[in-house]
Amino acid sequence: METSTFVERRKRLREMVPDGAILILGQAEASRNYPANTYPFRQDSHFSYLTGVSAADLALLILPDGQEALLGPAEDPDDLVWHGPHPLLADHARDAGIRATGDVAALGTRVAELRAKGLKIHYLPPYRGERALKLAAVLGKSADEAAAGASRELARAVVGMRSIKTDREVAEIEKALEVSATMYETAFLLVGEGRTEAEVAGAMQGVALSFDCQQSFAPIVSVHGEVLHNTSYAGTMRAGELLLIDSGVEAAGTLYCSDITRTLPVSGKFLPEQRALYEVVLAAHDAAIALASPKVSNRDLHFAAARAIAAGLKDVGLMRGSTDDAVAAGAHALFFPHGIGHMLGLDVHDMEDLGDVVGYPEGEPRSKQFGLAFLRLAKSLSPGFVVTIEPGIYFVPALIDRWMNEKKHEAFICYDKVERFRAFGGIRLEDDLLVTAGGHRVLGPQIPITVAEVEEAMRRA
Amino acid sequence: METSTFVERRKRLREMVPDGAILILGQAEASRNYPANTYPFRQDSHFSYLTGVSAADLALLILPDGQEALLGPAEDPDDLVWHGPHPLLADHARDAGIRATGDVAALGTRVAELRAKGLKIHYLPPYRGERALKLAAVLGKSADEAAAGASRELARAVVGMRSIKTDREVAEIEKALEVSATMYETAFLLVGEGRTEAEVAGAMQGVALSFDCQQSFAPIVSVHGEVLHNTSYAGTMRAGELLLIDSGVEAAGTLYCSDITRTLPVSGKFLPEQRALYEVVLAAHDAAIALASPKVSNRDLHFAAARAIAAGLKDVGLMRGSTDDAVAAGAHALFFPHGIGHMLGLDVHDMEDLGDVVGYPEGEPRSKQFGLAFLRLAKSLSPGFVVTIEPGIYFVPALIDRWMNEKKHEAFICYDKVERFRAFGGIRLEDDLLVTAGGHRVLGPQIPITVAEVEEAMRRA
Incomplete structure (x- = not known):
C-alpha cells in the first residue's frame, strides 16, 4: 500500500475521535x-x-493537534x-x-505528560497478555484496570473505517484467495482413501x-x-467419508485474509445421501449470496440460508412442517447451529477483538436463540463490506441426543430419520463476498464447488 | 510415555524439593x-x-506430603x-x-490456604504475558512481583532431572529426527536456481x-x-549461492525436539572456495563430536571446534599466527561468533526459560568475551545429555567492518583476504548428539553432510 493511504487513514481516524490522544500498540513477539x-x-x-509497518514492539501516538509519532525500541548496534x-x-x-520517531521506552512518560495536561488516552482493548501488561505499565494501572479503560469511541471509529474496504483492500483479499485456490487445487488432488488429514x-500449509x-x-x-471447533489432524481418510477443509491465508506483506471452506468426498464421488445434503448446503450458500446487496441485513442472509436448509431437509425427510415456522422457532439450528458468516479483512473474523460493535448496531444485542446467537454480523450491508457466506449441515451426536431427550422442536424434526444420519458428519461451503453498490461480487478465482466441479477436480489424470 | 513415567518423575521432583508446595502451570492458548x-x-x-497431558489451562499442584491435584477448567456441557x-x-x-482433580478457578484460593499455613509456593519463572498474569492472579501479587518470586530451588531440581535423558526420551528425539531427515530429503531435491526460500x-513445513x-x-x-537471526524467506536462489537451512520438529504427542542444520550449494555443486570453507566447518563439527564424552566440559568441545576453524581458516589464508593463541584471544569469533551448541529435549534450547542454571555450574558466570559469551552450555557432559553440535563460518559485513575499523585481532586475521569474502554468506552444520557412558552417539538417521553426500543427494534422477 502507498504511504498516502496510511496518512489518509490516520487523518480520518483523528477526525472521528477529535479529543484526547490516540495510542495504538503494535504487536510484541509471542x-x-x-x-x-x-x-x-x-x-x-x-x-x-494505520501504518503498514511490520516490526515488533512499536507504538503509534496521535495527538489532538494531529501530530504523530512512531515509537520503537532504540537501535542496538549489535542488531x-x-x-x-x-x-x-x-x-x-x-x-x-x-514525521516524528521516539524511544518506546519513554512511552509511559509521554502518556503521563499527556494525562497531566488533562488529555484522555484512547486505546483499544488488549487481547494478549503482553498487550495487557504493556498497557498497564504505560498507564500506571493494573492490567485489569487498563483493559477496562479501553475507548469505545476509538473502537467505534476503527470499526467504521475498517468495515468499508477500498478497491485496494479488496485486491489484497483477492491475492490471498489466489493462494487459497492453489491450496485447494492441491487438496483436491491429494484427498483419497488411506491419506491422513495431516x-x-x-x-x-506448504x-x-x-x-x-x-x-x-x-x-x-x-x-x-460435524466438530465445529476442530484442530486435530490425526485421522486417516476412509472411502465413503467426507473431508471438510476450512482454511485461509494472509496476503504476503499486507495481511488481508481469505477464508474458504469446501467439503470433499474421500472417494472422489459423493454417495447419494451425501450428494443430496451437499446440494441443500449449496442451495443455502447460493440463496444467501443472491440476497446480498446494500441495505439488506446480514441477518436476512442468515435466514435465507436457514430457510433453504430447512426446505431442503424437508425434501430429504429430516424436517417437516412449515419452513418459515421452523426457522422462526430455530429448529433448523440442530443441523445449522452457527451463523451465516462474518466480516473479513485484516482479520479473518475482522476486528473480532473489538466485540459486537463490529457486527451489531449500537443497542441491539445478539439474539438468545440457539444458533442465531452465534451470528457474528447482523448489521445492514453496505458497499465495501466483505463478508463470508458459510452455511452448513452437521449431525452433532451430542446435540442430537440433547434435543431428542428434550423432544425439542419435534413438530419440525424427524428424529427417527435423524438417528440414521448420526454418523454422517458435516458439510460446509464457504465463499467470500464483496458488497457492491449494485449488489455483490464473489471474490477470488472460482474454486470448484458444485458436485460436478468437485468430482471433476478430484479426478486424477 | 507410560503413566508410571510421570508418576516417577513427580515423586523424584518432590524428593528434590522437599518443602513447600510445587505449582506447575500448564499452557494457555496464545x-x-x-x-x-x-x-x-x-x-x-x-x-x-511431569504429566504428559496436552490440554490448555491446566495446573499441577504437589503438596509436601506428596498429594497431587490436576486442576482444570470446569467442563461446559456445550464443549x-x-x-x-x-x-x-x-x-x-x-x-x-x-488421583485428585479440581477446578482451576479455585487455584488462587487453594494457594492462599497453603500460604496461610506457612507453606512456600515453588513455581517456575513465567515466559509469556498470560503466565505472568495468571501467576499474579493466583498469588495476589503484581506480575513483576510474581515473576521475581520464582523458585530457584525448583528450577535447579527440574534442570537436574530434565538434563539427563532416558532411552525413552532419546527414542522420541530420534522420532523427530526421522521427520527431519524426510524434510531435508525434500529440500535437497527442491533447492535450485530460481526457486524461492519460501x-x-x-x-x-508441509x-x-x-x-x-x-x-x-x-x-x-x-x-x-551469515544473518544468524533470520526468519525471512523472501529471497530467490541464484546459482553460486549457498542455502543455509536450520530447522527442527517436535515429535507428535511428546514434543521432544530435533534440530538440524545443513548448507547446500544452490547449483548442486560447491564452488572451490565454498568447498574449502565447508570442509573446515565439517572438520570443526567432527572435532567437537569426537571429543564428546562424560566429564569433558562442553566448553572444550566449543574450543575444539574453534581451533579446527582457526586452523582451517589459516590454510585458506583468512587467519594467521598461532591457532591456540588466536582461539584464546577470541579472534576466530569474527567467523564463528556463536557457541558450539545447546541442550536439546522438550525444548529446542532445552529449558532456556530457566536461564543459565541449565548450562552453567552454580556460581560460574558466562565469559564476557565476544563469541564465548554466547555459549549456552559450559557444563561437564554427563551420560544422558543430548546436545547440538553446530559450528559455522560466516562473513558478517557489519562485524567485519567493526573489527576492521578497530584493527581487532589483526595479528590473527588477514583482513585483506577477508574483504574478498565479504559476500560469501555463511555455512553451518548441525547434528544432535547423545552423551553415553562410553562416549557419544550421533542421533537419528544419517542426513547427507559430506560434500560428496550433499552433491549426490541434490542430483535429480
Whole structure:
C-alpha cells in the first residue's frame, strides 16, 4: 500500500475521535515455550491498518493537534550483526508517512505528560497478555484496570473505517484467495482413501508458505466436519467419508485474509445421501449470496440460508412442517447451529477483538436463540463490506441426543430419520463476498464447488 | 510415555524439593490477532514432562506430603457439542497417574490456604504475558512481583532431572529426527536456481505437518546464512549461492525436539572456495563430536571446534599466527561468533526459560568475551545429555567492518583476504548428539553432510 493511504487513514481516524490522544500498540513477539522461541510474528491488525509497518514492539501516538509519532525500541548496534541489514525506525516512519520517531521506552512518560495536561488516552482493548501488561505499565494501572479503560469511541471509529474496504483492500483479499485456490487445487488432488488429514493439512500449509503467506487461522481439515471447533489432524481418510477443509491465508506483506471452506468426498464421488445434503448446503450458500446487496441485513442472509436448509431437509425427510415456522422457532439450528458468516479483512473474523460493535448496531444485542446467537454480523450491508457466506449441515451426536431427550422442536424434526444420519458428519461451503453498490461480487478465482466441479477436480489424470 | 513415567518423575521432583508446595502451570492458548484466533497450542515443557497431558489451562499442584491435584477448567456441557468427544479432566488425571482433580478457578484460593499455613509456593519463572498474569492472579501479587518470586530451588531440581535423558526420551528425539531427515530429503531435491526460500521452507513445513509435527522453532531457510537471526524467506536462489537451512520438529504427542542444520550449494555443486570453507566447518563439527564424552566440559568441545576453524581458516589464508593463541584471544569469533551448541529435549534450547542454571555450574558466570559469551552450555557432559553440535563460518559485513575499523585481532586475521569474502554468506552444520557412558552417539538417521553426500543427494534422477 502507498504511504498516502496510511496518512489518509490516520487523518480520518483523528477526525472521528477529535479529543484526547490516540495510542495504538503494535504487536510484541509471542513466546511459545521459552522467551526467545517465538511464534511467527503477526502485526496487530489496527496497527497495520494505520501504518503498514511490520516490526515488533512499536507504538503509534496521535495527538489532538494531529501530530504523530512512531515509537520503537532504540537501535542496538549489535542488531546489524545478528539481524543483518534491516529497516530502522526512521525508515518505517518514512514509509508510514509519520514525521516524528521516539524511544518506546519513554512511552509511559509521554502518556503521563499527556494525562497531566488533562488529555484522555484512547486505546483499544488488549487481547494478549503482553498487550495487557504493556498497557498497564504505560498507564500506571493494573492490567485489569487498563483493559477496562479501553475507548469505545476509538473502537467505534476503527470499526467504521475498517468495515468499508477500498478497491485496494479488496485486491489484497483477492491475492490471498489466489493462494487459497492453489491450496485447494492441491487438496483436491491429494484427498483419497488411506491419506491422513495431516498430509492434506501439511500440503496446503506448504503451499501457503511457499507464497510466503501465513495461514489466517488454524485450518480445519477433518473427516469429522460435524466438530465445529476442530484442530486435530490425526485421522486417516476412509472411502465413503467426507473431508471438510476450512482454511485461509494472509496476503504476503499486507495481511488481508481469505477464508474458504469446501467439503470433499474421500472417494472422489459423493454417495447419494451425501450428494443430496451437499446440494441443500449449496442451495443455502447460493440463496444467501443472491440476497446480498446494500441495505439488506446480514441477518436476512442468515435466514435465507436457514430457510433453504430447512426446505431442503424437508425434501430429504429430516424436517417437516412449515419452513418459515421452523426457522422462526430455530429448529433448523440442530443441523445449522452457527451463523451465516462474518466480516473479513485484516482479520479473518475482522476486528473480532473489538466485540459486537463490529457486527451489531449500537443497542441491539445478539439474539438468545440457539444458533442465531452465534451470528457474528447482523448489521445492514453496505458497499465495501466483505463478508463470508458459510452455511452448513452437521449431525452433532451430542446435540442430537440433547434435543431428542428434550423432544425439542419435534413438530419440525424427524428424529427417527435423524438417528440414521448420526454418523454422517458435516458439510460446509464457504465463499467470500464483496458488497457492491449494485449488489455483490464473489471474490477470488472460482474454486470448484458444485458436485460436478468437485468430482471433476478430484479426478486424477 | 507410560503413566508410571510421570508418576516417577513427580515423586523424584518432590524428593528434590522437599518443602513447600510445587505449582506447575500448564499452557494457555496464545492469541494471535484476536482472542479466539490462537497459534497452534504448545504445552509448557515442564508441565508436559511431569504429566504428559496436552490440554490448555491446566495446573499441577504437589503438596509436601506428596498429594497431587490436576486442576482444570470446569467442563461446559456445550464443549461436547462444539469440540466433539474429547478427554475430560479426569481422563487426563488418570493418564498422568494423578488421583485428585479440581477446578482451576479455585487455584488462587487453594494457594492462599497453603500460604496461610506457612507453606512456600515453588513455581517456575513465567515466559509469556498470560503466565505472568495468571501467576499474579493466583498469588495476589503484581506480575513483576510474581515473576521475581520464582523458585530457584525448583528450577535447579527440574534442570537436574530434565538434563539427563532416558532411552525413552532419546527414542522420541530420534522420532523427530526421522521427520527431519524426510524434510531435508525434500529440500535437497527442491533447492535450485530460481526457486524461492519460501518454497523450500513451505515444502519442509508441509512435510513436518504431514507427520502431525509442529516445527520446534521458526526455521532458517536463507541464502544469507551469515544473518544468524533470520526468519525471512523472501529471497530467490541464484546459482553460486549457498542455502543455509536450520530447522527442527517436535515429535507428535511428546514434543521432544530435533534440530538440524545443513548448507547446500544452490547449483548442486560447491564452488572451490565454498568447498574449502565447508570442509573446515565439517572438520570443526567432527572435532567437537569426537571429543564428546562424560566429564569433558562442553566448553572444550566449543574450543575444539574453534581451533579446527582457526586452523582451517589459516590454510585458506583468512587467519594467521598461532591457532591456540588466536582461539584464546577470541579472534576466530569474527567467523564463528556463536557457541558450539545447546541442550536439546522438550525444548529446542532445552529449558532456556530457566536461564543459565541449565548450562552453567552454580556460581560460574558466562565469559564476557565476544563469541564465548554466547555459549549456552559450559557444563561437564554427563551420560544422558543430548546436545547440538553446530559450528559455522560466516562473513558478517557489519562485524567485519567493526573489527576492521578497530584493527581487532589483526595479528590473527588477514583482513585483506577477508574483504574478498565479504559476500560469501555463511555455512553451518548441525547434528544432535547423545552423551553415553562410553562416549557419544550421533542421533537419528544419517542426513547427507559430506560434500560428496550433499552433491549426490541434490542430483535429480
